[in-house]
Amino acid sequence: MKSLESFFGIGHHTSSRLLARFNIHPTCRVGELANKQVLDLTAVLSDMKIENELRREVVNDIKRLKETGTYRGRRHALGLPVRGQRTRNQNKTPVKLNRMERRL
Amino acid sequence: MVSSWCWSCLSRLRPTPRALPPPSAAPRITSAPFHSTAIQLAQPAKKKGPSLTTAKHRQGHQVRRKNKKPVENPVRPPAAGERKALRKRIVLSNPNALEVKGMQDLSPGTMIDGRLRGTVLGLPVPLLDQLRAVQAFKPKQGWSIFRRPGTIMRHDTIEMGRLFEKISADGEGAQKGQVVKKIISGAKGTGKTVHLLQAMTMAFLKKWVVIAVPDAHELVAGVSGYAPIEGTNPTQYTQPAATSALLARTVEANREVLSNLQVSQQHPALTALKPSSTLEELASLGFQDPAIAWPVFQALWTELTATAAAPGMEKNFQPRPPMLVTVDGLAHWMTDSAYRTADFSLVHSHNLIFVKHFLSLLQPGQSPLKNGGLLLYATSTSNNPSVYGLNLGLEQLAARQAGISPSSPEYPQPFAFSGVDPRVMDLFKPAETSSAKEGPLEVQTLGGLTRDETRGYMEYFAQSGLVRQVIDDHWVSDKWSLSGGGIIGELEKLGRRVQNVQTATN
Numbered sequence: 317m318k319s320l321e322s323f324f325g326i327g328h329h330t331s332s333r334l335l336a337r338f339n340i341h342p343t344c345r346v347g348e349l350a351n352k353q354v355l356d357l358t359a360v361l362s363d364m365k366i367e368n369e370l371r372r373e374v375v376n377d378i379k380r381l382k383e384t385g386t387y388r389g390r391r392h393a394l395g396l397p398v399r400g401q402r403t404r405n406q407n408k409t410p411v412k413l414n415r416m417e418r419r420l
Numbered sequence: 421m422v423s424s425w426c427w428s429c430l431s432r433l434r435p436t437p438r439a440l441p442p443p444s445a446a447p448r449i450t451s452a453p454f455h456s457t458a459i460q461l462a463q464p465a466k467k468k469g470p471s472l473t474t475a476k477h478r479q480g481h482q483v484r485r486k487n488k489k490p491v492e493n494p495v496r497p498p499a500a501g502e503r504k505a506l507r508k509r510i511v512l513s514n515p516n517a518l519e520v521k522g523m524q525d526l527s528p529g530t531m532i533d534g535r536l537r538g539t540v541l542g543l544p545v546p547l548l549d550q551l552r553a554v555q556a557f558k559p560k561q562g563w564s565i566f567r568r569p570g571t572i573m574r575h576d577t578i579e580m581g582r583l584f585e586k587i588s589a590d591g592e593g594a595q596k597g598q599v600v601k602k603i604i605s606g607a608k609g610t611g612k613t614v615h616l617l618q619a620m621t622m623a624f625l626k627k628w629v630v631i632a633v634p635d636a637h638e639l640v641a642g643v644s645g646y647a648p649i650e651g652t653n654p655t656q657y658t659q660p661a662a663t664s665a666l667l668a669r670t671v672e673a674n675r676e677v678l679s680n681l682q683v684s685q686q687h688p689a690l691t692a693l694k695p696s697s698t699l700e701e702l703a704s705l706g707f708q709d710p711a712i713a714w715p716v717f718q719a720l721w722t723e724l725t726a727t728a729a730a731p732g733m734e735k736n737f738q739p740r741p742p743m744l745v746t747v748d749g750l751a752h753w754m755t756d757s758a759y760r761t762a763d764f765s766l767v768h769s770h771n772l773i774f775v776k777h778f779l780s781l782l783q784p785g786q787s788p789l790k791n792g793g794l795l796l797y798a799t800s801t802s803n804n805p806s807v808y809g810l811n812l813g814l815e816q817l818a819a820r821q822a823g824i825s826p827s828s829p830e831y832p833q834p835f836a837f838s839g840v841d842p843r844v845m846d847l848f849k850p851a852e853t854s855s856a857k858e859g860p861l862e863v864q865t866l867g868g869l870t871r872d873e874t875r876g877y878m879e880y881f882a883q884s885g886l887v888r889q890v891i892d893d894h895w896v897s898d899k900w901s902l903s904g905g906g907i908i909g910e911l912e913k914l915g916r917r918v919q920n921v922q923t924a925t926n
Contacts, residue, residue, distance in 0.1 A: 336760030339657075341642045348645070 319346055320357075324420075325366035334360065371420040378418050392418065510557045511564035512548060518885035519567045526571070526618070528625055531581030538876030542570040547624050553672035555634035556617040562912050566884050572877050572908070574611075574869055577618050584622045587742055587792050597742070597792035599858045601782055603750065605814060606866035608802035609909020615866060616746045619796050623744035628793065629674050629724055633666070633778060636749035640769045642758030645710075649773065655761065656773045663713035663774055667706040667720070675700060682736040684729035685722055689715045695733065699723055714773065721777075725790045743793035747778055750799040754807040754844050770843050782861055784851030792857075808834075809844030816848055817863040826850055868906030871896060877908070881915040 320331035335342060337360075338353050349357075365373065381389035391398040397410040524530055526541045543551065548569070551557065563569045571577070587598055604612050616632075623630045633639070644661040671678060678700040687693055690712070692705060699720060706716030729737035747753075753775050756766040769775050781788040781795055789795070799810070815832040824830050834840040851860050869877060875896045881887045889895055903910035 332760075333764050336764045337762050339647055339762065341645060341759065343643050344645065 323366045325370040374420055375418055508559055510559055512557065512569045514564050514566060517565060517567040518883065520880060520883045523570065526621055531622055532578065532585050534578055536573045537575065537578055538573065538873040540570045540572050540877065540880040542568050543621055547621055550624050550673045551617065551620060554620060554630055554632040554669055556620050558613055565886065565916065571614055571618055572873065574873050576615065576864065576866060580619060581622060583794065584626055587794065588626045597857065599789045599793055601795040601859060601861045603814065603861065603863045604796055604798040604866060605801055605863055607907065608800060609907045610866040611908045612798040612800065612866055613748055616748060616796055616798055619744060619746060619794065627677055628741050629677055629743045631670055631743060631745050633747040636747050637752040639772065639775055640752055640757035646759050654771055656771050657759065657767060658714045659772060659774050660710035660713050663717050664707040664710040667703045667713060667717060671700055671703045677741060678703065681738055681740065683723060684726055684733050684737045686730050687719045690719055727790050740791045742791050743789050745778065745781060745793065745795045747797045750797045751804040751807055751810055753779060754810045755805050779847060782847055784860065807844065808838055809841040812840060813845060813848030814863050817861060820850060821862060868904065869908055870906065871900050874900045874906050874911060877911060878915065886915055
């Protein structure tokens with residue numbers, strides 16, 4: 317179900333397991349769900365760390381790296397790739413994403 | 421190119437005219453030599469912004485583009501479901517095709533007539549709606565090239581017609597009320613689905629009840645809802661939407677028969693059911709509310725297989741007609757389905773209770789259709805999930821039919837370490853007790869048409885205006901060979917192709 321994957325923090329892996337857990341077939345539409353299934357899903361989603369909570373956690377992790385002055389933190393701040401990629405040619409993604417004030 | 425220097429005197433042949441300013445004063449326009457504007461009047465070139473090449477490295481600039489307005493598409497996009505409806509559309513008639521003169525209909529009389537072998541018989545027009553309701557026609561079959569739908573009477577068809585005659589009530593023979601179980605096998609295009617269609621037509625003609633699963637794959641592909649049944653081990657699953665669709669199809673197709681039969685058994689699970697209601701009303705409970713579709717289907721099944729009424733309900737009991745059960749695409753039911761259990765493992769198809777019900781009919785000793793009938797389960801040998809157990813089971817069936825005993829060394833056995841699915845093998849176990857009412861499971865392999873049948877079939881094309889050649893033995897033999905030995909699907913393609921060649925050359 318695509319609508320589960322629209323949440324930040326839920327991808328194919330998590331959504332397909334969630335669907336299997338409540339016996340929902342993958343092509344099901346939200347409108348076809350039984351009331352109980354909707355309630356179950358909501359209960360599980362409310363326990364999961366998704367959306368803003370997860371964004372905040374990721375941003376805080378990066379911030380911690382910067383504050384402790386680690387190499388990874390510096391690379392984040394400089395807009396350079398963090399995980400040892402080469403910088404000679406293709407580094408559009410870190411240039412785009414890694415800032416002093418990182419947004420997600 | 422001629423040099424402007426004179427090689428003999430080393431002087432310029434044509435000195436630059438004095439009137440022109442020196443070339444460095446303005447950029448010389450080389451690309452437009454016939455430009456009429458004086459160079460001095462040209463405006464100085466504008467200074468360009470920072471180009472991509474001069475941009476500093478790693479500065480994170482973006483190429484700015486103007487947001488273009490999306491171009492309005494003048495063509496209306498297709499509405500939701502429109503394209504699918506077009507794809508699934510079944511056209512049964514073509515007014516451009518010629519009407520075949522003297523074409524007979526399939527009827528209780530013609531379906532057992534051996535003299536009609538190799539001729540094409542029309543499907544009775546009043547039955548077309550019923551056949552559509554059980555989805556007997558498939559979109560890719562070539563019904564739309566003829567004036568009216570018709571099928572060829574091949575050897576297997578006439579044999580089947582005789583079988584219907586024997587099982588039906590009008591033939592008071594030894595085989596009356598017998599159950600015949602067959603697996604129809606064959607390569608792509610050999611007419612398995614049309615064989616099922618012919619069976620359904622005959623069943624409707626004989627006033628049987630037809631229960632059809634037109635696409636077995638749909639049930640295991642994970643595209644309709646499923647729900648576990650509490651307290652089963654291993655957990656079994658119902659498929660409410662698929663069951664309710666089956667009930668809807670069954671009621672639509674068998675309305676006439678079902679509306680004349682009344683409920684004769686107790687159904688404590690169905691509280692909404694009145695004791696005097698007909699079977700049509702019983703079945704329609706199920707497709708109005710998919711949640712109770714499975715109990716309703718079970719109730720309908722017990723009603724249809726009842727031989728006598730429950731005590732106290734004998735008043736309106738009428739004997740139940742024989743049943744035809746068809747399933748198309750059996751091999752899809754022999755592997756794991758696309759459904760998942762709660763712990764994310766795949767559900768085996770045999771754990772879906774709908775599938776299990778139809779498969780249990782094949783097993784010996786169950787005597788599932790107490791009022792007699794025919795089970796026809798088709799499976800392709802071409803485009804199929806490859807299931808070793810099924811292939812082996814079919815080989816074993818064929819061996820038993822040929823008279824090889826299961827203890828003989830020639831009887832096909834599974835390879836060691838082949839990991840054959842025991843549940844699949846259980847389906848093809850030989851019957852321990854033979855009963856007069858229930859025949860053993862048989863496998864019937866459909867192959868190509870004979871040359872005579874091919875001739876009849878191609879003549880039908882000619883009479884419909886599709887083929888304009890003289891149909892002689894040589895031409896028929898040619899087409900028979902080209903179609904891989906009379907594979908009817910290939911013959912149909914050839915019949916169409918001949919039409920194209922004709923229109924191109926004429």
